[in-house]
């Protein structure tokens with residue numbers, strides 16, 4: 001499926017998205033008025049602690065929210081000119097795996113333990129392409145080779161449990177790119193892997209992104225991964241965007257107190273720091289979300305009285321650098337007065 005996309009238009013445009021879960025008969029927003037774009041060939045990182053709404057965001061885009069529990073309440077998701085939020089199940093099935101693919105943290109839960117690797121790779125090819133059995137087999141072998149799996153002729157006859165975690169993630173990537181999607185959503189793709197394998201998988205993703213001219217949304221709680229991989233970064237807190245800018249600006253000039261604290265929580269390789277210094281407190285659960293004010297106020301070292309009563313708007317502070325914080329709304333207002 002392909003829309004009529006102008007060459008400079010964003011590939012994905014999420015506008016004022018609100019996704020909510022029904023908890024005991026009341027809807028709570030896990031994604032609250034979120035807007036962002038992904039351009040062709042861009043790697044956009046979504047970063048934040050556990051519970052910030054990163055996964056719900058990607059499930060919303062893919063229309064994979066648990067039926068009857070989670071739903072998109074408002075907003076638009078435009079992909080390649082098509083309103084994904086309006087597609088029927090049948091229509092979104094044609095997009096999933098073909099134009100947009102997704103890889104998850106733990107490939108063992110996405111791969112079917114009962115079927116061989118070859119079967120699972122060929123299944124996605126048969127679903128989206130007119131291809132003979134022989135060609136699907138040859139293509140599966142080539143795909144496994146392209147993700148750095150040696151002896152692919154042998155691996156296609158093996159089952160997921162016979163492979164290491166790193167190999168399984170490579171297989172998941174092969175399945176995800178089988179139909180050359182324009183967008184790959186990678187949700188914590190390396191979190192379950194050890195550090196060396198993590199670096200190899202990230203390297204592989206970058207390579208594939210360049211070769212296939214693909215865009216990636218990379219969901220992670222790890223700013224180190226963001227620094228390594230991303231062009232643009234969205235920092236999320238409790239379902240809302242706290243800050244949004246390009247990767248260099250974010251690391252050289254972080255503005256939101258939450259981003260600054262997250263940066264302090266990056267382990268420094270050159271120093272003998274054993275543990276990640278964590279941010280005090282936790283992300284509130286949906287039911288305990290503050291009903292007014294900035295959702296980060298309770299944990300914020302720079303909190304001001306207005307933060308408890310009004311919601312700061314995400315607005316451009318400097319060109320290409322958006323932040324949702326009253327510290328900057330005040331300075332923006334003063335500039336306007338000057």
Ligand SMILES: Nc1ncnc2c1ncn2[C@@H]1O[C@H](COP(=O)(O)OP(=O)(O)OP(=O)(O)O)[C@@H](O)[C@H]1O
Pocket residue numbers: 021030048049050051052053054055056057066069070221284285286
């Ligand atoms: N099926 C569900 N039913 C009710 N609440 C849910 C459901 N799935 C997610 N949530 C809630 O939505 C909020 C956002 O969750 P989400 O999984 O998107 O966070 P995350 O940033 O991806 O965290 P993690 O890194 O742990 O996956 C959390 O408060 C979570 O408890």
